[in-house]
Amino acid sequence: MRDLHANLKTRHALGPFEPRRANLGFVTVPAERLRGLLTELRDVHGFTHLVLLTAVDWMEDGLFQLTYLMNDRAGDRTLGVRVMLNRDEAVGEDMHDLWPTAATYQRELKEMFGIDFPGSPRVDEEFILEGWTDLPPYRRDFDSLAYSQQTYAERPGRVTHDPRAHMKSKLYPEG
Amino acid sequence: MLSFQPDRSQYPQPGPDGRLEVDLETGKYLKLWQGPNHPGITGNMSVELTVCGDEVVEGKTHVGYLHRGFEKLMERRTFIQVFPIVCRVCVPEPDFNEYCYAAAVEELAGIEVPEMATWMRTLILEMGRFNSYMMFLGGISGSLGLGLVGQWMTYVRDLMLDRFEELTGARIYHMFILPGGVRGHLPEGFAARMEEVLQTAEKYLADVDRVMFSNSVFRLRTEGVGVIDPALFERFGVTGPNARAGGVVKDVRKDSPYLVYDQLDFIPASGKDSDIFTRVKVRRADIDNSIGLIRQILEKMPKSGPVMARLPNVLHWKIPRGETYIKGECSRGEYGYYMVTDGSGYPRRINVRGPSYTHAMALLEHLIPGTNISDVAALMVSLHTYPPEIER
Numbered sequence: 001m002r003d004l005h006a007n008l009k010t011r012h013a014l015g016p017f018e019p020r021r022a023n024l025g026f027v028t029v030p031a032e033r034l035r036g037l038l039t040e041l042r043d044v045h046g047f048t049h050l051v052l053l054t055a056v057d058w059m060e061d062g063l064f065q066l067t068y069l070m071n072d073r074a075g076d077r078t079l080g081v082r083v084m085l086n087r088d089e090a091v092g093e094d095m096h097d098l099w100p101t102a103a104t105y106q107r108e109l110k111e112m113f114g115i116d117f118p119g120s121p122r123v124d125e126e127f128i129l130e131g132w133t134d135l136p137p138y139r140r141d142f143d144s145l146a147y148s149q150q151t152y153a154e155r156p157g158r159v160t161h162d163p164r165a166h167m168k169s170k171l172y173p174e175g
Numbered sequence: 176m177l178s179f180q181p182d183r184s185q186y187p188q189p190g191p192d193g194r195l196e197v198d199l200e201t202g203k204y205l206k207l208w209q210g211p212n213h214p215g216i217t218g219n220m221s222v223e224l225t226v227c228g229d230e231v232v233e234g235k236t237h238v239g240y241l242h243r244g245f246e247k248l249m250e251r252r253t254f255i256q257v258f259p260i261v262c263r264v265c266v267p268e269p270d271f272n273e274y275c276y277a278a279a280v281e282e283l284a285g286i287e288v289p290e291m292a293t294w295m296r297t298l299i300l301e302m303g304r305f306n307s308y309m310m311f312l313g314g315i316s317g318s319l320g321l322g323l324v325g326q327w328m329t330y331v332r333d334l335m336l337d338r339f340e341e342l343t344g345a346r347i348y349h350m351f352i353l354p355g356g357v358r359g360h361l362p363e364g365f366a367a368r369m370e371e372v373l374q375t376a377e378k379y380l381a382d383v384d385r386v387m388f389s390n391s392v393f394r395l396r397t398e399g400v401g402v403i404d405p406a407l408f409e410r411f412g413v414t415g416p417n418a419r420a421g422g423v424v425k426d427v428r429k430d431s432p433y434l435v436y437d438q439l440d441f442i443p444a445s446g447k448d449s450d451i452f453t454r455v456k457v458r459r460a461d462i463d464n465s466i467g468l469i470r471q472i473l474e475k476m477p478k479s480g481p482v483m484a485r486l487p488n489v490l491h492w493k494i495p496r497g498e499t500y501i502k503g504e505c506s507r508g509e510y511g512y513y514m515v516t517d518g519s520g521y522p523r524r525i526n527v528r529g530p531s532y533t534h535a536m537a538l539l540e541h542l543i544p545g546t547n548i549s550d551v552a553a554l555m556v557s558l559h560t561y562p563p564e565i566e567r
Contacts, residue, residue: 020282020499023431048409051500054526056515069500069513069528076431078500080513101412101537128239128566137247144247164490 001025001077004045012037026067026080034083035093038068042098046072047079050098053105055113059140062087064115068095090115094123112138197225197233204232209551211240217314217555218266220535220562226548234543234551236536242566249525254280254354255489257522262348264527265561268307270299271505272527273352275512278433278501279525280354283516284494286484292356294476297434298469299351300503302339305376305465306332307506308458311559315455316387318552319396324387327379334372341365356483366473373466380462388456397452401542401554405449411541412533415508417558420457421449427504434503439471451557458559461506493520500528507531507559529564536565 005017005027014037015028029037041047047070056065068081085092094117096103104127106117111127114136126132135142197204210221219240225233245264249257261276262269274296281288288296309332313325336346341362343349351358387393403413405421418425426443428436444460446453486492496518502511508530517523539555546554 020497024500026498049414050412051502051509051511052513052526052528052532054513054524056524067498067513067526073425073430080498080500099410099412100541101410101533104532104536126239128242130239137244140250142247144244144251 001079004077004079008037008040012040023076024078024080026082028082028084031083031085031093034068034081035095035098037081038070038095038098041070041079041081046074047077049073050101051078053095053102053109055109055115055138057087057113057138057140058084059087064090064113066092066109066115085115092117094118094120096120112136114139203227207548209555210237213552216552217560218562220560220565222539222543222551222555224543224548224551229547229549231543231546231548231551234540236539238535238562238565240566241563245567246525246527249522251521253489253520254284254492254494254522255486257525258353259348259350262350264563264567265529266347266563267310267561268303268506269348270303270352271503271510272512273350274300274434274503275501275510275527276514276525277352277354279499279512279514280494281484282499282501283497283514284354284492286355286486288356288484289481291360291477291480292482292484293434294472295357295361295482296352297436297439298472298476299342299349299357300434300505301465301468301472302335304506305462305469306335306339308462308465309335311458311506311556312383312387312455312462314556315451315553316383316393318556319393321387321390321393324383327383331372331376331379334375338365338369338372341368355486356481358482360479360482369469369473373469376462376466380459384459388459394452396550396553397450397455397557398448399450399452400550401451401454401546401557403449403538403542407538407541411538413508413538414530414533415504415506415559416444416457416461417454417508417530417534419443419445420447420454422447427502427509431502433501435472438475439468441468451553454557454559458506491520493518502528505530507534507561510564527564527567529561529567531558531560531562531564534558535560535562 002017008014012033013030017025017027019025049071051069051071053068058065064085064087066083071078092115103121106120107123107127109115110123111129117123205226207224207226208221209224210216211219221237223235223237224231248260258276261272264272309328313328316324339349340346343351403421405423408418408423424443424445429443441464444457444464446457494516496516498515500511500513502509511528513526514522515524539558542554
C-alpha cells in the first residue's frame with residue numbers, strides 16, 4: 001500500500017498515507033483530483049470494487065469528509081479515499097459513470113447530509129425520508145431529540161429516567 | 176421467460192435525464208406496486224413497476240418504511256451504549272452487526288480479544304448464517320408457490336433459535352458479541368444439542384432438495400431467468416453468493432480471513448450460470464458449509480478460557496481519533512462497518528455497509544426491465560435482500 005501511495009502521491013497531489021492495517025489505509029485527495037485518482041485506482045491498480053461512499057460531518061471545521069472506500073479483491077487491499085468539502089456549499093462530483101451504484105449513495109448523501117451531486121440520476125428524488133423539510137438529518141447540527149420532542153406527542157403514562165441515575169438506583173438500591 | 180414477444184419499439188424511451196418517458200394517459204402502461212405489503216417482497220420495501228402487458232419496462236426500489244436513523248442514534252450514544260442497538264439493523268442475521276461494531280471499536284481502542292471469544296463469535300456468526308439461509312429458502316420457494324418449504328424451514332430455524340436462546344438468552348436480537356469479547360461460555364451439553372439440530376436440519380434439507388431442486392416447475396421458472404452478467408459484478412458492487420453464482424469465487428472468510436476462519440476447512444460454494452436457480456443452489460451448498468463449520472468449531476474450540484478482555488471504565492470510555500473499516504462475509508455478501516472516532520466518548524460517524532444496499536437498489540433496478548411480472552418476486556428474493564441494511 002505504501003508503494004502504491006508513493007506511486008500516486010505526486011501525480012494526484014495526495015496527502016500522507018495513513019495505514020490502519022496491512023491491507024487497509026486512508027489517504028486524502030484534493031476534490032479536483034478525485035476523478036483522476038479513482039479512475040486510475042479502478043482501471044490500473046485493481047481497485048474495481050466501490051465498497052461504500054459516505055460522509056463525515058466535521059461541523060467544527062466547517063467541512064464534510066467524503067470517504068470512497070475502494071477494494072482490490074484480488075490483492076485483498078482496501079483504500080479509503082477522503083475528500084474534504086466546504087460545508088456551506090457542499091457539492092461533490094458525480095461518479096455514477098464509474099460505478100452505477102454511486103448514484104444510490106449520492107442520492108442518500110443529498111438527502112441525509114445536503115451534499116449535492118449535480119448530474120447524478122434521480123439525486124433529487126426522495127430516498128428514505130418522505131416530505132422532509134427540516135435540516136438534512138445526518139448533519140451534526142440536526143438535533144434528533146429536539147425534533148422528536150417537537151414533532152411527536154408525549155405518550156401518556158410514559159416515564160423517562162436519567163439512565164445513569166436509574167441504573168444506580170437499580171444496582172445499588174440501598175444507596 | 177416471456178411466452179410472447181412484445182413490440183418493444185412501442186416502449187417508452189429514456190429522456191435526456193435518463194428517466195423513461197412514460198405517459199400513463201396512453202393506456203399502454205400501468206403502474207404496479209409490488210410491496211410493501213405483498214407476499215412477493217422481502218421485508219418492508221416496495222418495487223414500483225411500470226408494466227406494458229405482462230412485461231416490466233421499469234422498476235424502482237422504494238425504501239424508508241422502517242427507517243430508524245440507526246447511524247444517527249449511534250452518534251448520540253457512548254461506545255458501550257451502541258452495542259445493543261446495532262443488532263437491530265438486520266433482523267434475520269443480526270450478529271454480523273455486533274461483530275463488525277465490536278471489532279471496529281476494539282481495533283480503534285487497541286483491545287485484544289481472548290481466543291475463546293473469537294471462537295464463540297465465529298460460532299454465532301455461522302449459526303446466524305444458517306438461520307438467514309433458512310429464511311431465504313422459505314422466501315424463494317414461497318415466491319414460486321412452494322409454501323411447504325417455507326414451513327419446514329421455519330421449523331428448522333426455530334430449532335436453531337432454541338440454541339441461540341440457550342447460548343445468549345435471546346432468540347432474535349442476541350446482544351452477545353460486545354466490544355472486548357462475548358457475554359458467556361457454552362452451556363453444558365450444548366454441542367450435543369446442537370448436533371441434534373444439525374441432524375434434523377439435514378433431514379429436512381434432503382427433503383427440500385427433492386421438493387425444490389427436482390421440481391420441474393421450480394426449474395422452469397428459475398433456470399436461465401434473472402441472469403446477472405458477471406461483467407456487471409464490479410460496477411454494481413455484487414458480492415457474496417450472488418457473485419459466486421456467476422463464477423466469481425470470492426468469499427471474505429477465505430480471501431481476507433477474520434476471527435478463526437483460517438483454522439477451518441471449507442470451500443466456498445460457487446456456480447457459473449448466474450441465474451436464479453444457481454443463486455439458490457449456491458446458497459443451498461453454503462448451508463452445508465455452515466453446518467460443517469459449526470461442527471468444526473464445536474470440535475476445535477478451546478474448552479475453557481476467558482471470553483472478555485478487560486475494558487476501561489465504559490461510562491468514561493474515550494477512543495482516540497481514527498477511522499477503520501471492518502468487514503465479513505454474511506449470508507448475502509460483504510457486510511462492513513466504517514467507523515470514525517474523534518477522541519471523544521461517542522462515535523463521530525458509523526456507516527453500515529450492507530450488501531442489500533447495492534443488490535436491491537441499483538442492481539435490481541437494472542435487472543428488472545424486460546422481465547415478466549410474475550418473475551419479479553423470484554428475481555428479487557434470489558438476490559437475498561434485507562431492506563433495513565439500506566435504510567439503517
